[in-house]
Amino acid sequence: MNYIITGNTYNSKFIEELAKRDDIIAMSGEELENSNIYFAPLDKVYVPSETSLSIVMDRMQDKSYVNGINKLKNKYFCREALSSIYPDFYFAKAALADIPSLKFGDKKVVIKPLKGFFGTGVRIADKDTDLHKLAYEMNLEVESSVKFFPESILSKDEYIIEEFITGDEYAVDMFFDEQGKPAIMNIYFHPEPIIPEYFHLMYYTNKEIFDLYLDTFNRFFTELNGVLNLKNFPIHAEFKLQDGVMVPIELNPMRYGGFGLADLTFNSYNFQPITAYFDDKPVDWYAIWKHRKQYNYAWILGYNGKDVNMETKEPNHEKFVQLLGVNNEIMDYVHLNHKTNPVFALAYLRNNNIILLKELLGTEFNDFFA
Secondary structure, three states, X not given: OEEEEEOOOOOOOOHHHHOOOOOEEEEEHHHHHOOOOOEOOOOEEEOOOHHXXXXXXXXXXXXXXXXXXXXXXXXXXXXXXXXXXOOOOOEEEEXXXXXXXXXXXXXXXXXXXXXXXXXXXXXXXXXXXXXHHHHHHHHHHHHHHOOOOOOOOOOOOEEEEEEOOOOEEEEEEEEEOOOOOEEEEEEEEEOOOOOHXXXXXXXXXXXXXXXXXXXXXHHHHHXXXXXXXXXXXXXXXXXXXXXXXXXXXXXXXXOOOXXXXXXXXXXXXXXXXXXXXXXXXXXXXXXXXXXXXXXXXXXXXXXXXXXXXXXXXXXXXXXXXXXXXXXXXXXXXXXXXXXXXXXXEEEEEEEOOHHHHHXXXXXXXXXXXX
């Protein structure tokens, strides 16, 4: 049987439709917890929200599969698994209380929760950083996010320290198929916004990105699975291109990109990446891009304004839609509850001018609340 186990964060607008298939059961993590369902080794499970991941793991009979999830979800274990591929990469772990006394020498590092989501509590540090202030600010940010992400998803007291990776950021949605071979579902470029607080504002893809990096990512995941030996296993992965080498930042198990990012695949190419996983079907990317080579496809996250009181202000969706439609075709637009999410909307855009698309990176979301 195939299962979709949803959680407390936004998943996908297509899940209800997918659940109409006779071989797919969709339920929330809470419903799973109150059921007598356990997942057999041949069952396929898709967990689009990390808030339900620990519940799913408790119900899995295949402990080697659970071990694979743990190796990727725990950032320290993940770096250990990657050490044979990147033998010179520096990483360590520390408790929150130990961060102020850390010594890096001349290294520039990234400090982030051992288990994390949505970039919460991530900081860059070097020998000149005030680590007392940094630890205090990280803790404040993590504590404020507990209402969105539980302890099983966002670690409060354990952190990983790893060498700072420079370069452009990319993301990949993929799964290992029934034979353990990688099947790429999408590749995205993640440009930096002008306002850092809106870090995940945009991901986009186009033919040029696939031409440059599809083979690179297929090789990486093939090599990774030589270490992990995973089958029927979805992953959302994030990388930075450093000195010509794709270096992984995170490998998130059991899902494609969160907050509806995976729906960009359906909106752009008209194939469903979730059922591709369930049906064990790879994608012919040559055929996909043959008739789309002039387009960029983008996922836009409508953030809650960084200086806005969400209890007293409401988002102006009409104003945001008007901005998005100036230079782009809006393929889909999703309203979200800004009081229970850190964002108020998702938009899926098609565009034939990358310069005009990137103008959205300067968006100030304070302007869309009144």
